[in-house]
C-alpha cells in the first residue's frame with residue numbers, strides 16, 4: 001500500500017493535521033508510528049485503516065484491512081461471539097469457520113466465559129480483548145492497531161505481541177501506535193514519527209532474527225546434511241541443534257523422518273546471538 005502526498009484537515013478551514021505524507025507499507029512489514037499527544041497518530045491510522053479519507057493526496061493498493069481503534073464501539077446490540085463471528089464473515093470466512101475462529105480467539109484471551117455476554121455489558125478489559133480479537137479473527141492482510149495493548153492484562157498483551165508477529169510472519173503488514181517504546185521494539189522494520197504535520201522515518205531497523213533450539217536424541221548418527229545447517233552441540237546422549245527460525249520446520253521434519261528416527265526432547269525459540277557460531 002502507498003500513501004502519496006496525503007494530507008488531512010478536519011473541516012474546510014481547519015488546520016492541516018497531516019501534510020504531504022508519503023509512506024510505503026510493504027507486505028510482511030511491522031511499522032511503528034510515534035509522536036507526541038495530539039500530533040496526528042490516530043488520524044494517520046484511520047487513514048491507513050480506510051475508515052477516514054485523505055483531504056489531499058491518495059492512498060493506493062489497500063489490502064484487506066482490520067482496525068483496532070483507540071475506543072471500542074461497545075454499543076452494538078450483539079454478544080461477543082456473535083460480533084466476532086460477523087467480523088470473521090466480513091473477512092470472507094464461512095459461517096462455521098468464523099464461529100470457530102471467534103471461539104478460539106475468546107479462548108486464547110481467557111474470555112471464553114463471556115462469549116454470550118452482550119458487548120455493552122463487558123468489563124473494560126474484556127471489551128478490549130474483544131476489540132483486539134475482532135482485528136485478528138479474519139487474518140487481515142493489513143492490521144492497524146491504535147493503542148490496542150492499553151487496558152489488556154499482561155498475559156493478553158503477550159498474546160497480542162505473538163499474534164502480531166504471527167501476522168507478519170504470514171506476510172501481512174501491521175502498523176501500530178503504542179505508548180510503550182519497548183513494544184515489539186526488536187521486531188519493527190521501521191519507526192515513523194509524526195511531528196508538525198509531517199511524517200518522517202526515524203529508524204529502519206533490521207528486526208532481531210530468531211533461532212530455534214531443538215534438543216533431540218537418537219540411536220544412530222546424526223545425518224551429515226540437515227536443513228538450515230544447524231549448529232550442533234552434544235548434550236550427554238543427546239544433541240542440541242540451533243537453526244534459523246525459517247529452517248526449523250524442515251529440520252524437525254528431517255529428524256522425524258530419518259532412519260532410525262530421532263526423538264525430539266524439546267523445541268524452543270530464542271533471539272539469535274550477535275554472530276552465529278559455526
Ligand SMILES: Nc1ncnc2c1ncn2[C@@H]1O[C@H](COP(=O)(O)OP(=O)(O)OP(=O)(O)O)[C@@H](O)[C@H]1O
Nearest residue numbers: 010011017035036037038039040041042043044194
Ligand atoms: N474528528 C475530528 N475533528 C476535529 N479535529 C480532530 C478530529 N480528530 C482529531 N482531531 C484533531 O487532530 C489533532 C490530532 O489528533 P490525533 O487524535 O490524530 O492525535 P494523536 O497523535 O493520536 O493524539 P494522542 O496521542 O493524544 O492519542 C488534534 O488536534 C485533534 O484535536
